[in-house]
Amino acid sequence: MKITLDVNGVEKTLDLDARVTLLDALRDHMGLTGTKKGCDHGQCGACTVLVDGRRINACLSLAVMHDGDQVTTVEGLGTPEEMNTLQREFVSCDGYQCGYCTPGQIMSATGMMAEAAEGAPSHVSESLTAPADLDDAEIAERMSGNLCRCSAYPFIREAISRAHAAQTREGRE
Numbered sequence: 001m002k003i004t005l006d007v008n009g010v011e012k013t014l015d016l017d018a019r020v021t022l023l024d025a026l027r028d029h030m031g032l033t034g035t036k037k038g039c040d041h042g043q044c045g046a047c048t049v050l051v052d053g054r055r056i057n058a059c060l061s062l063a064v065m066h067d068g069d070q071v072t073t074v075e076g077l078g079t080p081e082e083m084n085t086l087q088r089e090f091v092s093c094d095g096y097q098c099g100y101c102t103p104g105q106i107m108s109a110t111g112m113m114a115e116a117a118e119g120a121p122s123h124v125s126e127s128l129t130a131p132a133d134l135d136d137a138e139i140a141e142r143m144s145g146n147l148c149r150c151s152a153y154p155f156i157r158e159a160i161s162r163a164h165a166a167q168t169r170e171g172r173e
Contacts, residue, residue, distance in 0.1 A: 001016055001018050001064055005025070005071050006068075006070045006071065007026070007071045007076070008071070009076065018062065019062065020062065020064075021063065022051075023059045026073060034074040035048075035103055038147075045104045045108055045145045046100065046101050047059045048103075048108040049072060050110065051070070051071055053070075053114060054111060055110075057145075072107070072110075073103075074106055086106055086160070086163040087106060093158045093159040095156040095158065097151075104146055105156055108145065109156075112139075112160075113160070113163070113167070116132040116134055134164050143157070
């Protein structure tokens, strides 16, 4: 089945079996190996990507469901030479430990910060209508779908908090 995806700003047409997951299309058919295969059951978040700006587990979604969609992977956020703010803070805060979950953590945090900026509440939000304060508890709740087997959670939350503060200062919430 032929599909076209806009991945990291590049349109790509693929001829795939209808059963291929978005994760496998990205890794095996497009060579974008930054997105990791962790549990392959949607429980760890290592495969988190953005589809049309929303975070999803790529292992749970068939590629054919995303024909025409915009997909952003960690490779689309920055490069080792030109990291985006969140990537720089992950390095600065040592929020990567072994690094396996890091791409999914960064993609989830990117989507989470956008959701918070749009006013989406979480389970621990003080208000359903007021802007979310991305304090430690709020970040922990919103990132709860992403596991880190090295337990670098305090560093991950600190990196997200610092990136959020930097973006807020720059007026790009």
